[in-house]
Amino acid sequence: MAKSQWWVYMIKTQSGKLYTGISTDVARRFKEHRGELGANKGAKFFRSDAALKVVYQEACVDRSTASKREAEIKKMQRYQKLQLVDSSGLINA
Incomplete structure (x- = not known):
């Protein structure tokens, strides 16, 4: 069985x-957060403030690495997160 990309x-x-979160399928997870794939599948975070768009993605080799990177990003100050988003060129936040 092939390993999933995190x-x-x-x-x-x-x-x-x-x-900030982790997943093997960001598009699916985004839909879950938006409530498009059934109730209560997304994070509680979005119950009072709806998910608008994915502004950053970073590939990791496994779940452990993804979890560690998620923790690093969550500890960042907002301006550092925005710099990360800007440097990715993924989506204009």
Whole structure:
């Protein structure tokens, strides 16, 4: 069985907050956060502030590496997270 690719991602909310998480399928996870794949599949974080768009993705070799990177990003100050988003060129936040 092939190993799944793990991703660290950031989602911007309607109010401008940044949420950081990990997944093997960022597009599916984003839909879960938006409630498109059934109730209560997304993070509680989005219940009062809807997910707007994925603004950052970073590939990791395994779940452990993704979890460690997620923790690093969560410890960053907002301006550092925004720099990371800007440097990725993924989406204009």
